[in-house]
Amino acid sequence: xxxxxxxxxxxxxxxxxxxxxxxxxxxxxxxxxxxxxxxxxxxxxxxxxxxxxxxxxxxxxxxxxxxxxxxxxxxxxxxxxxxxxxxxxxxxxxxxxxxxxxxxxxxxxxxxxxxxxxxxxxxxxxxxxxxxxxxxxxxxxxxxxxxxxxxxxxxxxxxxxxxxxxxxxxxxxxxxxxxxxxxxxxxxxxxxxxxxxxxxxxxxxxxxxxxxxxxxxxxxxxxxxxxxxxxxxxxxxxxxxxxxxxxxxxxxxxxxxxxxxxxxxxxxxxxxxxxxxxxxxxxxxxxxxxxxxxxxxxxxxxxxxxxxxxxxxxxxxxxxxxxxxxxxxxxxxxxxxxxxxxxxxxxxxxxxxxxxxxxxxxxxxxxxxxxxxxxxxxxxxxxxxxxxxxxxxxxxxxxxxxxxxxxxxxxxxxxxxxxxxxxxxxxx
Numbered sequence: 001x002x003x004x005x006x007x008x009x010x011x012x013x014x015x016x017x018x019x020x021x022x023x024x025x026x027x028x029x030x031x032x033x034x035x036x037x038x039x040x041x042x043x044x045x046x047x048x049x050x051x052x053x054x055x056x057x058x059x060x061x062x063x064x065x066x067x068x069x070x071x072x073x074x075x076x077x078x079x080x081x082x083x084x085x086x087x088x089x090x091x092x093x094x095x096x097x098x099x100x101x102x103x104x105x106x107x108x109x110x111x112x113x114x115x116x117x118x119x120x121x122x123x124x125x126x127x128x129x130x131x132x133x134x135x136x137x138x139x140x141x142x143x144x145x146x147x148x149x150x151x152x153x154x155x156x157x158x159x160x161x162x163x164x165x166x167x168x169x170x171x172x173x174x175x176x177x178x179x180x181x182x183x184x185x186x187x188x189x190x191x192x193x194x195x196x197x198x199x200x201x202x203x204x205x206x207x208x209x210x211x212x213x214x215x216x217x218x219x220x221x222x223x224x225x226x227x228x229x230x231x232x233x234x235x236x237x238x239x240x241x242x243x244x245x246x247x248x249x250x251x252x253x254x255x256x257x258x259x260x261x262x263x264x265x266x267x268x269x270x271x272x273x274x275x276x277x278x279x280x281x282x283x284x285x286x287x288x289x290x291x292x293x294x295x296x297x298x299x300x301x302x303x304x305x306x307x308x309x310x311x312x313x314x315x316x317x318x319x320x321x322x323x324x325x326x327x328x329x330x331x332x333x334x335x336x337x338x339x340x341x342x343x344x345x346x347x348x349x350x351x352x353x354x355x356x357x358x359x360x361x362x363x364x365x366x367x368x369x370x371x372x373x374x375x376x377x378x379x380x381x382x383x384x385x386x387x388x389x390x391x392x393x394x395x396x397x398x399x400x401x402x403x404x405x406x407x408x409x410x411x412x413x414x415x416x417x418x419x420x421x422x423x424x425x426x427x428x
Contacts, residue, residue, distance in 0.1 A: 002060060005029035006076045007067025008048060009038045012157070013090050015133040015146040016065065017041060019097070022148040030056050030076060040144065054079035061085050065093045068162045069365075094133065094156060095167030101131065101154035104264060105168050107199060108176030108212075109160070110309050111257045114249075115176055116157040117285045118261035122278040123153065126270040130155045136303075137286035153268075158199070160192075161185055165199050172267060173203050174210045174260050178217040180344075181306055184336035184370070189217075197221045203228040210263045212256060233263040246280035249289055251316030287422055289313060296409040298324075301425040305333035305418040307344035313416065314352040321412050325355045329399050329424065331417030332362040332379060336370055339377045342385075349386045357391045358399045359383050363419025396424060403428075 003020050007013055008029025014037045021027045021044065028047040031038055038048050049056050057064065057079040064080040064087040072078075080087045098105070106116040113136040120132040121140050130153035134145050141147050158165035158173075161182045178196055186192045196218075200209055205227045211218060213232040236259055243258045258279050265275040284290055287303040298321070304313045310330070317326055332338045338345065349357060359379045383393040394402060407413060415425040 001062045002026045002028070003063045003065060004057065004061050004076075004080075005065050005067075006052060006070050006074060007031055007090075008041065008046075009033070009035045010067045010069065010090070011037065011135045011145060012094075012133070012159070013065070013067050014041060015135075015144075016090060016093060017046065018044070018144070018146040019131070019133065019148065021046065028056075028061075052076050057083065057085070059083060063088070065090055068164060089164075089167075091159075091162075091164035091167040095169070097154060098156070098168045098170060102152045103154045103156065103168065103170040104130075104172045104174070105156050105158040105165065105170035106174045106176070106260075107158040107160060107165055107196070108174070109179035109181040110306065110312070111176040111253055112157050112159070113285055113303075114254065114288050115174060115257040115260050116155060117288075118258055118279060118282055119174075119264050120147070120155045121282060122261055122265055122270065122275055123155065123268070124149075125278045125281075126265065126268075126274050128153055128268065128270070133157065134285075135159070136288060139283055143286075160195060160199070163195055166195070166202065168199075169202055169204065170207065171204050172208045172210060172264060173200060174264065175200070175212065175215075175218060176257065176260060177212055177215045178221075179306065179308055180341065182337075183340040184334070193217065193220055197223065208267050210260055210267070212260070231263050231267070233259040242276070243279065246276065248280070248282060249284045250320040251289075251312055253312045253316070289316065292425055292428075297407055298412040299425060299428050300412065300414045301422050302414055302416045303418050304416050305337070307341055307348040310345075310348050310416070311352060314354050314414070317412065317414060318353045325408070325411040326414065327356045327358075327403060327407060327411065328354050328414045328416055329358045329360065329396075329403065329421070331360045331396070331419050331421035332382070333418040334365045335362050335377055336373050338362055338379075338382065339373045342377065342382065345382055346385045349391055350388060355390060357388075358394050358402070359391065360394060360396045360399055360417075360421065363417065363421070365419075396421070400424060400427060 003025050009031035030049040054075040116134045123130045129149040129151040131149040132147040133156045135157040207228040209230045212234045214234040243255050287301050290301045292299045380393050
């Protein structure tokens with residue numbers, strides 16, 4: 001079968017691409033710009049075009065799978081429809097796989113990728129041999145986001161944006177937490193809760209919900225006469241203290257992620273000794289408190305882009321590097337997120353115990369911005385509202401120059417954001 005992917009460089013889509021290639025299908029794809037991911041896929045022999053052009057879609061293609069970021073006026077999408085080629089979204093395609101496997105789906109506003117990674121690697125080391133589709137690259141998987149397993153088990157990261165995870169039918173669902181995230185799509189927090197409830201109700205008969213029932217927002221979801229068993233992974237003080245000692249990655253949030261992974265392992269009959277050993281060896285994921293170098297100063301790349309993620313990451317950094325001077329260059333991700341969570345960003349940056357913070361221009365997310373909102377919010381206005389001497393606004397080029405001129409040996413630099421800011425980490 002010939003399968004073409006629109007938006008092939010997306011972190012989720014690129015994992016599915018590898019699944020189809022492993023299954024022996026002829027795979028091709030396109031994206032608006034080249035990236036580490038498109039280069040990686042090219043090296044695996046996949047035909048990739050840069051630019052979305054109608055001419056990339058030809059008769060003979062059996063299936064077109066497109067990223068949720070792709071709009072219906074996309075030239076390739078339109079051409080596929082004209083040629084009457086079967087066209088489905090990435091969540092729909094992944095949803096079909098969940099029906100064919102014993103699926104473990106990890107969702108939540110924050111911590112999905114890390115928890116998915118922890119569960120995946122734990123199950124690999126336990127000999128369960130799962131297929132893995134995760135929204136970050138893992139060193140243990142050969143610096144990729146995919147693994148083809150031979151067992152019935154499928155581990156996936158289940159994103160709530162655009163209601164994507166409502167296409168999935170898991171046997172085990174994990175919810176790390178619920179927060180006011182993706183408000184450009186959900187509009188109201190009531191819709192966030194409603195969508196997570198729908199996801200929970202898609203659990204199979206006799207399945208398991210592994211959830212942080214100490215999460216204040218998750219508590220608001222009430223489900224009666226459930227067909228599945230609920231396991232609360234939080235509140236295990238003894239295990240939490242042990243995990244805090246053995247984990248290589250810092251922060252209370254990562255202890256909770258590890259507790260969720262431990263709960264899944266127990267459901268599947270994995271011995272605790274195997275689980276704790278695996279969790280102690282987990283080195284972290286791409287752009288999740290990723291330590292790139294430690295000399296002459298420590299350089300960390302992090303994906304955090306929500307106020308609560310910023311708080312968790314920067315507080316963890318202070319906990320880990322108690323007496324060191326810490327710098328942070330942060331790129332806000334999406335005008336709408338910055339608008340909806342403006343007060344939360346102000347509060348977060350006023351409270352974090354970091355020495356120097358530089359806020360760069362907002363990363364414009366193609367196809368997900370509102371022109372009216374975009375014109376009314378900026379990084380400059382955010383910094384002015386924060387009103388702290390150690391929080392400055394600069395463009396990326398000036399931020400790089402300023403830090404290079406002022407950072408000293410032994411200090412810590414965190415490059416943070418979900419946009420293209422990670423390229424700056426490589427420059428350093």
